[in-house]
Amino acid sequence: MMILDGLDSPQVAREKIEISYQFARAMKPLAGAHRLMAVTHGSFEQRHEMMEHYLDLGYRHIALGSLALKSSRDPYFVYRCVEDALQYRAQVPDLYIHVLGVSSIKWAATLTHLGVDSFDGSSMYMSAFTAGSFLQYVPEDPNLLKKYRIVENVPGSDELPPCHCPACSAMRAEGWDTRAQGGTLRDPSGRPYNGGNEANMGRAVHNINMYLRALQDVQARILAGDESLLVKRDRYEAARERRDNLERPMERLLN
Structure with a gap:
């Protein structure tokens, strides 16, 4: 798999896609009982092409890659890519999308x-270290998770x-408080000391625990037909409607 970063020239992008196809073909006979997952990258058009090619090669597990940054910067793109991938289930009912x-x-x-x-x-997980985040699952909160920062906590x-x-x-039974920053003894920054990195590691596990609780709540709400959390979908639909409204006058001018 070769990652397309959006900065490649058309020639380099084509080479990366072809190398990805070579890897995909080479891995198929080696898989045995393992279920291989192919990954799509690049522009919408490149992802669409890769999706079709992987399906032609017999892949039934597809991952959509390089979407982390775009999930906040260009959610319309992410939603569109996911929709495009899922449409193939009409032809391939056992298609698995990650x-x-x-x-x-x-x-x-x-x-x-x-x-x-x-x-x-x-x-x-990472925000427990990089941002000192301490998450709490709060069912009545619209976001389900409330984020605290432990920098100032004693x-x-x-x-x-x-x-x-x-x-x-x-x-806590071992004497560490996950709500406090690890720090070091006599830290010149004045951060409270709480036994080194153990508190940070414990907080990371705590955050995963809180996230999984919220995720269970999400799944239960969606299954029950609750659409209050579908903010991304609503924004996508609104953006698509705006784009359609802009394109219609242009089509009339061209025709």
Whole structure:
């Protein structure tokens, strides 16, 4: 698989696509009982072409790659790519679609509603280290997850809400507070010390726990017909309507 970054010349992009096809063909006879997953990248047109080619090669598990950044910068593009991939289920009922790197709660709701088989992401884990994020699952919150920052929190205090999830309970029993930043002894920045990186690791597990609880809620709501979380879908439909309205006058002028 060769990743298309959008900056390639047409010639380089073509070469990368052909190399991806070579890999896909070479792997098929080696798979045995394993289920191989091919990955699409690039522009909408390139993804569409790759999707059809992989299906012709016999692939039934397709991942949509390089969408993480676009999920916030160009959600219209992401939604359109997912819709395009899912349309092939009419021809290939057992087609499995996975979306790489897109996992926010609002996207989780939309992808679940659309019928995507699976998706992944690591922001809830990485943000425990890079942003000091401490997530809490709050069912009554419109976003289901409430984000706190632990930078100013003192170990053992209740400036942030206490948590009794398995991760936090286990860490607390060992003397670490997942709501506080690890830091180091006599840190010149003044960060509170709480036993080094253990608190950060525990918080990462805590965040995953909270995310999975919210995800279960998302799935239950979608199955029950609740569409209140489908913000991405609603924005996409509105954007598509605006684009259609702009294109109609142009078509009349051209005709």
